[in-house]
Amino acid sequence: MSPATSFLIDRGEVRIAVHAFGHGPRIVMMPSLGRGASDFFDIAPRLAAAGYRALCPEPRGLGGSNGPLHGITLHDFARDIATVIEHDGGEPTVVAGHAFGNFVARTMAADYPQLVRAVVLLAATHTWPLAQDLRDSINRCHQMDLPEAVRLKHLQHVFFAPGNDARVWLDGWNEEVMHAERAATEATPKAQWWTAGTAPVLDVLSLLDPLSPPDSVNCYRDQWEADRVTIARIDHAAHALLPEQPAAVAAAVIQYMKQLGA
Numbered sequence: 001m002s003p004a005t006s007f008l009i010d011r012g013e014v015r016i017a018v019h020a021f022g023h024g025p026r027i028v029m030m031p032s033l034g035r036g037a038s039d040f041f042d043i044a045p046r047l048a049a050a051g052y053r054a055l056c057p058e059p060r061g062l063g064g065s066n067g068p069l070h071g072i073t074l075h076d077f078a079r080d081i082a083t084v085i086e087h088d089g090g091e092p093t094v095v096a097g098h099a100f101g102n103f104v105a106r107t108m109a110a111d112y113p114q115l116v117r118a119v120v121l122l123a124a125t126h127t128w129p130l131a132q133d134l135r136d137s138i139n140r141c142h143q144m145d146l147p148e149a150v151r152l153k154h155l156q157h158v159f160f161a162p163g164n165d166a167r168v169w170l171d172g173w174n175e176e177v178m179h180a181e182r183a184a185t186e187a188t189p190k191a192q193w194w195t196a197g198t199a200p201v202l203d204v205l206s207l208l209d210p211l212s213p214p215d216s217v218n219c220y221r222d223q224w225e226a227d228r229v230t231i232a233r234i235d236h237a238a239h240a241l242l243p244e245q246p247a248a249v250a251a252a253v254i255q256y257m258k259q260l261g262a
Contacts, residue, residue, distance in 0.1 A: 008064065009087045017064030018088075021046025025262035026093040027253065028055045028081055030101030034142060034178025037140040038061040039098065042188040046250035052257060057070040057084050069180035074188040077181075078107040085115045094257065095118035098242055100181055106196040107188070118260055122252060123209055123241040126216035134158055134210055142173035147231050155181070156169050160239035161208040167244045185207075201229045202256045204249060206237040230256060 009016045019037055021044040031039045037056035057080065058065040067080070069096035080103060085093045094117050097105030109116040130138075137154035139250040140146060148170065155166035203220050205212060212219070221229040232252035237244040 002115070005095065009083055011080075011083050014060070014067035014080060014083075015065060016060075016067075016084060017095045018084055018086075019044075019058075021045055021054040021056075022037065022052055024051045024053050025257065026053045026055060026085070026088060026091065027257070028057065028093055028095050029085060030077075030097040031059065032099035032101055033138075033181055034173050036172060038063075038172065039154050042246040043242060043250045043253075046247065047253060048135040049102065050250075050254045050257075052154070052262070053088075055084060055088060057081060059153060059177055059181070061180065062174055069099075069176065070183075072180070072184050072187070073186050074103055074107040075111060078111050078193075079182060081105075081108050082115055085112075085203065090115065092117040094118045094253075094260070094262070096122060096123075098122040099125070099239060100185070103185055103193065106164070107144045107193040108197070108198040110193050111198040113197050113199065114157075114196070116199050117262070118202065118256070120202045121220070122204045122249065123206050123237075124203060124212070124220070126212035126219040139249065141169075142175065142178065143179075144173070144175075144184055152184060155240075158210060159238055161206075161236055161238040161244060164236070164238070164240075164244045166240075169240060194219065195224055198228070200260070202232060202252070203229055204218045204232045204234060204241070204252050205240060206241045207233055207235045208238045209241070211239050230259070232256070243253045 005020045029040045037058045040056045047054040060067040095105040102124045137157040141154040160166040234248045
């Protein structure tokens with residue numbers, strides 16, 4: 001679905017393209033490694049219909065967003081999101097990140113606590129380092145020079161639960177952005193962002209995600225203060241989550257927003 005409106009924000013050498021849906025308490029959503037804002041275009045209208053304002057910024061290098069991609073850290077990506085929130089009114093906002101996007105959301109909460117009402121982790125990785133077969137599949141599924149059948153096999157292995165159509169993610173990858181986001185993560189000390197500051201957290205778990213096996217369900221609740229972390233479980237989904245179960249994801253976020261009093 002197309003966004004209700006789109007706009008550009010300029011900050012020095014950075015330009016951020018933002019897609020907006022609805023009105024009400026604000027939710028800003030950040031996509032996975034090397035992917036763009038359209039991954040949220042099935043979820044954002046559901047949030048808007050429930051009375052919320054869903055903002056979907058494009059990462060640098062995608063969809064009209066531009067800015068340095070070398071020599072940066074997660075703090076730079078977080079500053080981009082802070083700019084979006086400030087431009088849109090500046091009230092404390094729920095920030096949601098899918099996979100890599102949750103790294104940016106956590107950094108936002110650590111760097112700009114005054115702008116963050118809560119953090120939503122969508123298919124956040126619970127186990128690290130990743131098993132080599134999982135890492136290999138993540139690397140190969142977006143290699144556009146590989147045969148489609150090979151890419152589909154790797155997409156299915158990591159990102160999609162049995163019975164879910166991995167073809168929907170054959171496109172939408174950007175290698176340059178992916179490498180920049182990985183480099184930014186490696187350049188940022190984990191202690192600076194891992195705990196999402198002290199913000200409340202909703203951990204939305206895909207029950208068939210190989211990056212978060214069943215014995216890791218309480219990972220963040222155990223690591224952080226238990227009363228900070230709410231857990232929502234989504235069945236019939238793996239690491240892709242968003243295209244697999246958009247209605248269930250939207251419902252979990254809406255329920256959490258109501259729990260926050262939004």
